[in-house]
Amino acid sequence: MVPQSRFRAAPLLAALLSLPLVAQGMDPSDPDYDPLEDDSLWGETVSPEDTQTTSPELKFLLEEPDRIPHHHQNQIRITQSSLEDGWADLRQCHNDVAAIRRMVIVYNEEKIDELQVESTRNIESARAEGDRVDLRGVESDAEVCVTARMKIVEHEGDGVYRLENGPFVRRFLDGYFPMRVTMAVSWGDLDLRLEETQPEEQDGFDVVASDHGFVFDTLFEGELRTLVRLRNSY
Structure with missing residues (x-):
């Protein structure tokens, strides 16, 4: 399973978490409308000189950038039942989020439910319908939180379960900008343990595990893809 998600804002942000998601400025009168061609939609401008890097190569950052990065939690x-059918509960x-007048977040219809x-905070309105969330009047220091059921758990056999996510990326045109991703996975009293993460724990990619779950937290530039394997403890 190689789920993807994209989130268009100003600057363009693609934040991918295990299910395809696209958020973009849109004009309902034209289904092919590309917000990247309409500067009037952006609540801020981004200069090429502000770009951190033009390479998608992953680079972990050890210090916070001057501008507060987008945080994807x-x-x-x-x-x-998740181990049997692949469906897990998500809060995201x-x-x-950068200010933009209107955007829509679209998930993979086959991988998302409920x-x-x-x-929301500093967002005029937000409406979920089917596989998408329509946001209007996004202001500075905005936040949106959603809940859903998503199909993310894949059984590899021999008691091993795979969770694959990405790529996470915050991009505008050819530039890549810092982004922070935090993921907390909990399994309560199930007999599971964290067997592997890719990338592995290192400076800039922190992993904390317990008998009941794990958390990873990272600040980076470029594109981040993650792979997690869990194993039955028995």
Whole structure:
């Protein structure tokens, strides 16, 4: 499973988490409308000189950049039924979203269910319908949180379960900008343990595991793809 998600804003942001998601400025009168061609939609301008890098190569950052980076936070809850059918509970928040007049977040219809807007901050309106969330009047210091069921768990056999995500990327034209991703996966009292993460734990990619789940937190530039393997403890 190679799920993807994209989130268009100003600057262009693609934040991919295990299911295809596209957020973009849109004109309902033209289904082929490309917001990247309409400067009037952007609530801020981005200069090429502000670009951190023009390479998609992953680079972990050890210090916070001058500008607060977009923060993509995910909480995933795995249950016994998740191990059987692949469906897990998701709570997902986007913090410090760049200001834009209108955008739509679109998920993979086959991988998402029960999508709902949980809360917003500094957003005029947010409506979930089917496989998408329509945002209007996004201001500075905005946040949107959603809940859903998503199909993310894949059984590889021999008691090993795979969670694959990405790429996570914050991009505008040819430039890549810093982004922070936090993912917390919990499985309660299920007999699971964290066997492997890719990338592995290192400076800039912190992993904390327990008997009931794990969290990774990272600040980076470029494109981040993650692979997690869990194993039954028995």
